[in-house]
Amino acid sequence: MQSVVMATEPVLKVAALCGSLREASFHRGLLHAAMEICKDSIKGMEIEYVDITSLPFMNEDLEVNGIYPPAVEAFRKKIEEADCYLFASPEYNYSVTGPLKNAIDWASRPPNVWADKAAAIVSAGGNFGGGRSHYHLRQIGIFIDLHFINKPELFVYAFESPPKFDSNGVLTDEETKSRLRAVLLALQAFALRFKRKC
Ligand SMILES: Cc1cc2nc3c(=O)[nH]c(=O)nc-3n(C[C@H](O)[C@H](O)[C@H](O)COP(=O)(O)O)c2cc1C
Numbered sequence: 001m002q003s004v005v006m007a008t009e010p011v012l013k014v015a016a017l018c019g020s021l022r023e024a025s026f027h028r029g030l031l032h033a034a035m036e037i038c039k040d041s042i043k044g045m046e047i048e049y050v051d052i053t054s055l056p057f058m059n060e061d062l063e064v065n066g067i068y069p070p071a072v073e074a075f076r077k078k079i080e081e082a083d084c085y086l087f088a089s090p091e092y093n094y095s096v097t098g099p100l101k102n103a104i105d106w107a108s109r110p111p112n113v114w115a116d117k118a119a120a121i122v123s124a125g126g127n128f129g130g131g132r133s134h135y136h137l138r139q140i141g142i143f144i145d146l147h148f149i150n151k152p153e154l155f156v157y158a159f160e161s162p163p164k165f166d167s168n169g170v171l172t173d174e175e176t177k178s179r180l181r182a183v184l185l186a187l188q189a190f191a192l193r194f195k196r197k198c
Pocket of ligand 1: 091
């Protein structure tokens with residue numbers, strides 16, 4: 001699939017969020033690979049990694065007169081400024097991880113800064129490749145007005161041979177990189193269509 005951006009189109013800003021806090025996380029590896037792929041071979045789109053590790057646990061008592069703690073305000077600003085989102089969503093007990101849900105919840109507080117944006121999900125893991133987290137994330141998206149691309153879906157079977165990541169969580173598998181690129185192109189096409197209609 002070719003990149004669909006036209007010469008005059010502004011650069012599409014993607015905020016990339018990782019649901020794992022682990023140092024050698026496969027999911028962070030997927031996002032770093034996506035950033036590299038985008039820089040090297042996709043015109044008109046740039047991906048910024050948005051760190052969620054410093055966010056406090058959601059607690060409405062931390063909201064004072066509509067003002068949130070500084071780390072939350074900074075995070076919400078990044079989410080608001082992005083045109084669309086790339087979630088790397090590990091599967092924990094058949095669902096999304098606590099840290100990712102916490103970040104989503106903070107940015108959903110009034111005004112909900114996720115609303116009317118496009119998004120894509122990627123995951124890696126055993127068994128179903130983290131796939132069950134996608135369907136819970138899509139359900140969360142209904143209430144916060146996020147609009148996910150339906151296809152292609154990317155579930156990376158991280159524990160099957162051949163290895164997909166090195167011991168630092170760096171994505172090394174070329175086939176997975178090419179499937180990841182297809183997700184990025186689909187996100188770009190959908191986000192541009194969406195922006196033109198909003
Ligand atoms: C608390 C917890 C629950 C998990 N639950 C599941 C699960 O339900 N299904 C699954 O396939 N893997 C499960 N896993 C495995 C993770 O999805 C897997 O380790 C994945 O690589 C984590 O992502 P990361 O490498 O980015 O940290 C679980 C791991 C943890 C820590």
